[in-house]
Amino acid sequence: MYIYDEYDHKMLEERIIQYRDQTQRYLDGKLSDEQFLPLRLQNGLYIQRLAPMIRVAVPYGLLSSTQLRKLASIARDYDKGYAHLSTRQNIQYNWPKLEQVPDLLAELAEVSMHAIQTSGNCIRNTTTDQFAGSAKNEIEDSRPWCEIIRQWSTFHPEFAYLPRKFKIAVCGTEIDQAATQVHDIGLYLLKNDQGEIGFKVLVGGGLGRTPLIGQVICEYLPWQHLLTYLDAIMRVYNMEGRRDNKYKARIKILVKELGIDAFREKVEAQWQFSKGNQATLTEAEVNRCKSFFSTPDFEQLPDEDEVINAALQSDLLFKNWVDRNVAPHKQAGYCIVTLCIKDIGAAPGDVTDRQMEFVADLAERYSFSELRVTHEQNLTLADVRIKDLYEIYKACKTESLATPYLGLLNDIVCCPGGDFCSLANAKSIPIAEAIQRRFNDFDRLNNIGDITLNISGCMNACGHHHVGNIGIIGVDKKGAEFYQVALGGDAGREAKLAKILGPSFSQEEIPDVIEKIIQIYLDERQHNEKFIDAYERLGMEPFKEKVYAKAD
Amino acid sequence: MPKLIKDGAFIENKWHLFDKETDVEAINSINDGNYIVPLKLWLDNKELFSKKTVDIGIWLDSDESPLSLEADVNDFSVIALNFPIFRDGRSFSHAAILRQQLNFKEDLRAIGDVQRDQLSYMLSCGFSSFLVPEEANEEVLLAGFHDFSENYQSTVAKPTPLFRRR
Numbered sequence: 035m036y037i038y039d040e041y042d043h044k045m046l047e048e049r050i051i052q053y054r055d056q057t058q059r060y061l062d063g064k065l066s067d068e069q070f071l072p073l074r075l076q077n078g079l080y081i082q083r084l085a086p087m088i089r090v091a092v093p094y095g096l097l098s099s100t101q102l103r104k105l106a107s108i109a110r111d112y113d114k115g116y117a118h119l120s121t122r123q124n125i126q127y128n129w130p131k132l133e134q135v136p137d138l139l140a141e142l143a144e145v146s147m148h149a150i151q152t153s154g155n156c157i158r159n160t161t162t163d164q165f166a167g168s169a170k171n172e173i174e175d176s177r178p179w180c181e182i183i184r185q186w187s188t189f190h191p192e193f194a195y196l197p198r199k200f201k202i203a204v205c206g207t208e209i210d211q212a213a214t215q216v217h218d219i220g221l222y223l224l225k226n227d228q229g230e231i232g233f234k235v236l237v238g239g240g241l242g243r244t245p246l247i248g249q250v251i252c253e254y255l256p257w258q259h260l261l262t263y264l265d266a267i268m269r270v271y272n273m274e275g276r277r278d279n280k281y282k283a284r285i286k287i288l289v290k291e292l293g294i295d296a297f298r299e300k301v302e303a304q305w306q307f308s309k310g311n312q313a314t315l316t317e318a319e320v321n322r323c324k325s326f327f328s329t330p331d332f333e334q335l336p337d338e339d340e341v342i343n344a345a346l347q348s349d350l351l352f353k354n355w356v357d358r359n360v361a362p363h364k365q366a367g368y369c370i371v372t373l374c375i376k377d378i379g380a381a382p383g384d385v386t387d388r389q390m391e392f393v394a395d396l397a398e399r400y401s402f403s404e405l406r407v408t409h410e411q412n413l414t415l416a417d418v419r420i421k422d423l424y425e426i427y428k429a430c431k432t433e434s435l436a437t438p439y440l441g442l443l444n445d446i447v448c449c450p451g452g453d454f455c456s457l458a459n460a461k462s463i464p465i466a467e468a469i470q471r472r473f474n475d476f477d478r479l480n481n482i483g484d485i486t487l488n489i490s491g492c493m494n495a496c497g498h499h500h501v502g503n504i505g506i507i508g509v510d511k512k513g514a515e516f517y518q519v520a521l522g523g524d525a526g527r528e529a530k531l532a533k534i535l536g537p538s539f540s541q542e543e544i545p546d547v548i549e550k551i552i553q554i555y556l557d558e559r560q561h562n563e564k565f566i567d568a569y570e571r572l573g574m575e576p577f578k579e580k581v582y583a584k585a586d
Numbered sequence: 587m588p589k590l591i592k593d594g595a596f597i598e599n600k601w602h603l604f605d606k607e608t609d610v611e612a613i614n615s616i617n618d619g620n621y622i623v624p625l626k627l628w629l630d631n632k633e634l635f636s637k638k639t640v641d642i643g644i645w646l647d648s649d650e651s652p653l654s655l656e657a658d659v660n661d662f663s664v665i666a667l668n669f670p671i672f673r674d675g676r677s678f679s680h681a682a683i684l685r686q687q688l689n690f691k692e693d694l695r696a697i698g699d700v701q702r703d704q705l706s707y708m709l710s711c712g713f714s715s716f717l718v719p720e721e722a723n724e725e726v727l728l729a730g731f732h733d734f735s736e737n738y739q740s741t742v743a744k745p746t747p748l749f750r751r752r
């Protein structure tokens with residue numbers, strides 16, 4: 035992974051000094067609430083319903099064991115012993131004290147971590163597919179490019195006060211697990227006929243109040259021009275994005291109002307001045323960044339392992355776990371393991387300090403001391419020897435981390451919702467739990483098969499409900515908490531937005547509603563058709579009919 | 587009288603700033619001195635201004651593009667960009683455009699809601715002077731230029747990005 039040099043360290047040190055001073059001036063009454071607001075947000079600090087919340091950046095989801103151990107100790111010392119994995123691959127703490135935040139940041143800096151630009155109207159943490167660098171059939175490893183973008187976006191002087199937040203995703207894998215098309219800018223790595231790397235650039239995607247799929251602004255951008263082109267897009271947005279209405283301030287609205295062609299023209303007009311200038315990437319820089327993500331010291335191993343094959347025969351629970359949570363690796367004898375952080379009773383994506391330390395040890399022993407936070411709020415060990423699988427599984431069982439739910443209905447993606455978030459219309463965690471309890475049977479879940487279920491507590495859509503096969507969103511109905519259900523969303527390369535099923539439901543009704551939806555699918559599916567494919571074929575009607583049918 | 591910072595120090599401010607409400611009458615009555623006038627007033631009264639012996643600068647609000655200046659920008663010894671509120675970031679881009687695309691070489695001034703915590707970004711984007719409230723604490727403000735000793739990007743102030751230097 036990327037190793038900080040003296041420049042990176044210095045910048046982090048200076049940031050902490052700056053923020054300590056800002057906090058002090060705020061506490062002394064020299065900065066007003068209004069003045070302090072964007073400063074603290076650009077350091078990830080929210081004032082929430084019960085207490086502050088701080089969001090720590092996990093650049094493109096990548097963590098070392100050392101970093102995770104530090105995050106565990108911070109959870110103990112500043113939070114109530116746990117942390118939350120967010121849908122943008124970051125980590126959140128719910129109970130830090132405002133005065134303590136500079137100290138917390140200093141602790142993070144010890145392991146080259148920070149909370150820079152994890153909130154506020156600026157360029158946020160860049161995200162990517164959690165299998166980057168390890169996936170089979172990968173087009174190109176996205177991590178060096180993410181790091182290049184991380185550095186370019188960190189403290190970018192021109193874009194610290196944008197009309198609204200700005201999110202970039204990069205994807206170089208065949209299957210897109212980064213929800214690339216619903217980002218302000220989505221970058222797909224690709225190669226041209228000469229085998230040269232470039233990017234297909236999408237702009238204007240996003241969720242929230244007005245969900246939109248990104249549109250192609252450039253079919254092939256040679257890699258050298260990545261940063262000047264991003265600068266040009268950002269500049270047009272910074273100058274022309276709406277600032278009079280925060281619900282219309284995202285770049286997606288600008289792109290929609292102008293039309294992609296007119297928007298492209300404006301970007302090109304800016305770009306002609308900067309194309310080829312000093313911000314143009316050099317081979318030396320790309321190679322420098324790539325050197326941090328070189329292939330680890332893989333052993334030469336056979337494709338299969340006899341001991342593991344025997345265990346798969348004798349231990350059905352292990353087999354279930356392997357079937358669901360283990361993905362193929364580009365290297366023979368290796369695989370990708372994802373730990374599903376969706377144990378019933380804990381909020382989806384919540385990990386305790388103890389679990390974090392356990393996973394840190396696991397990664398150290400079995401996966402080159404690295405792991406990734408996924409945007410589905412799970413943890414991935416990306417470079418595991420197949421022959422270690424059984425040991426890993428058994429160890430995980432003792433820490434409630436061996437749930438074989440990955441990609442199944444109970445692997446729910448869920449925002450913190452009304453229990454924590456001050457913007458919420460409704461709670462989301464209890465809804466997730468009620469559904470998980472209703473479906474808590476592996477055979478049943480496995481029979482239903484691949485499906486995504488996403489819950490957001492309000493239209494801000496942090497739970498990405500628009501791109502869930504089933505999406506649930508909290509709405510306010512005359513002061514009471516209600517839920518709308520939507521169907522047909524997909525976050526992958528064929529991204530689609532879910533459509534609302536009909537009138538909203540009370541909290542108690544939701545498990546029944548989900549059950550009816552699933553029943554229709556099971557009754558109607560052909561062969562091994564996935565839920566999303568059956569929905570595509572059947573359309574909304576049969577689901578609507580069944581769910582809203584009057585009881586006799 | 588608001589105070590002026592230039593080259594990292596407080597200096598005497600000899601420029602008088604006309605606000606948007608200023609009308610033609612006011613122009614007629616000026617004979618000497620230094621005036622920064624709003625873009626529209628200047629565009630509407632170019633003739634009149636050309637007959638004056640006074641030194642004219644121009645200021646743009648955050649919703650006015652520097653590309654609308656229609657003149658050699660270097661005819662002005664100062665161009666000021668307004669921050670109606672500190673979190674309105676448009677003038678950062680306008681400053682960069684003035685420097686990088688219109689090759690403005692003279693004094694580029696930040697006016698309006700100019701605060702300590704945005705100063706280093708302003709400097710990087712090409713601003714060279716800063717108009718701050720009279721009551722502002724000088725020491726606190728001057729420290730604002732030194733928050734960071736380095737930046738990753740190619741900026742107006744330092745066009746060679748860090749990756750070409752490390």
Ligand code: SF4
Binds near residue numbers: 450451492
């Ligand atoms: S979706 Fe709404 S309720 Fe959920 S975390 Fe985001 S803002 Fe809060």
